[in-house]
Amino acid sequence: MSCVRTRVLGSASAAARPAADTIGLAAPVLLLLARFVQGFSAGGEYGGAMTFIAEYAPDRKRGFLGSWLEFGTLTGYIFGAVIxxxxxxAMTEQDLLAWGWRIPFLVAGPLGVVGMYLRLKLEETPAFAELVERHEAEEKEAERSAGRGLRDIFVEHWPAMLICGALVLVFDVANYMLTAYMPTYLSDELPPGIGETESSALQIVVMAVMLVVITFVGRLSDRIGRRPVVAVGCGALVVLSVPSVMLIQHHTLPTVFAGLMIMGLMLVVFSATMPSTLPALFPTSIRQGGLSISFNISVSLFGGTVAAVMTALIAATGDLMWPGYYLIAAGVIGGIGIWFTEESARRPLPGSAATAADDGRAREGSAA
Known part of the structure; x- marks a missing residue:
């Protein structure tokens, strides 16, 4: 809950930040700090959200229900892109730079308040209380092991940390490449072609298609397993990344749309499966801590740096194919990670009892 509250404060602080002509250099510094607060709060909440969904979902529907987490993320991306x-x-560049940039932060603030309300209501439901009581023994074990904390995570579970880091790397490199870097690539690196408005519209359409597809991919991972689905995504990155970038480089509406769509469909494989794959790497006593630490380290080192790394590599080499090469490397690393990942579909999480819609199915899942 503190992470959600902090994110709301970050949005409000950014929107209310005084202008540069009032406080000088402190203005961009305050904006940067507000964005850091938002980023840290989002990262802190995401591991808990994955753990929450994974632990409370029926074993046979964990992939489907977990995919709704990224459904919500994609919805946020689409709203942001539309705004x-x-x-x-609608605005001139001068007005946009002067005050229009505050509008997205003002919109995000009330949405964060809604998120806090839902978060509070979710934790107070009778279902939540029943689950806490049912897993009381596990919670006591978690309390006994809390003192070991970081030592358990880094010393005893370092293989799971490495696997999680590799899977998060491929997920977030593909994510940031499409959602964060491609708009810059189209506007700054390629010769004039389609306009900025058309480019934004194409990205919105691609994410809308991903929104439609994502829960079906999550359900598919429940049926055939996480490992085959993720492995196909990693293989697609190796085979299709360069062709997708070559299509985008033609810089026409049909080719850019095709290239972005290929990237989007490769990304949706990971978006749909990671919320159910990653929590299964850790036992109950350290699940949220281990997942959050490895997730945020990998995102910080490899996901959030995609735009800066791509800009630097293209500037240094003049080779516009670097996005494709980078995605291939991510696909290889993700493939290694999924190779060492145990299949978790239709199975209880490590350290947890079987969960299902009814006791009969729970026993059936345990025997499988």
Whole structure:
């Protein structure tokens, strides 16, 4: 809950930040700090959200229900992209830089308040209380092991940490490449072709398609397993990343759309499966801690740096194919990670009893 509250405060602080002509250099510094607060709070909440869904979902539906976490993330991406596209089309560049940039932060603040309300209501439901009581023994074990904390995570479970880091790497490199870097790549690196408004519209359409597909991929991972689905995604990155970038480089509406769609469909494989795959790497006593630490380290080192690394590599070499090469490398690392991952579909989480819609199915799942 503290992470959600902090994120709301970060949005409010960014929107209310005084202008540079009032406080000088402190203005961009305050904006940067507000963005750091938002990023840290989102990262702190995400591991807990994955753990919450994974532990409370029936074993046979964990992939499907977990995919709704990224359904919500994609919905946020789409709302953000729509707001930016509308503001860019409706405002002059001068007005946008002067005060229009505050609007997305003002919109995000009330949404965060809604998120806090839902978070509070979710934790107070009778179902939550029943689950806490049912897993009381596990919680006591978690309390006994809390003192060991970081030593358990890094010393006893370092293989799971490495595997989680590799899987998060492929997930977030593909994610940041599409959602964060491709708009810059289209506008700054390629010669004039389609306009910024058209580019934004294409990305919104691609993410809308991902929104439609994602829960079906999650359900598929429940049926055939996480490992085959993730392995196909990693293989697709190796085979299709360069062709997708080559299509984007043609810089026409059909080719850019095709290239972005290929990237989006490769990304949705990971978006749909990681919320159910990653929590299964850790036992109950350290699940949220181990997952959050490895997730955020990998995102910070490899996901959030995608745009900066791509810009630096292209500037240093002049080779516009670096996004494709980078995605291939991510696919290889993700493939190694999934090779060492045990199949978790239709099985209880490590350290947890079988969970199902009814006791009969729970026993059936335990015997399988």
């Amino acid at each position: 930016v596209a509308v503001l860019s089309a």
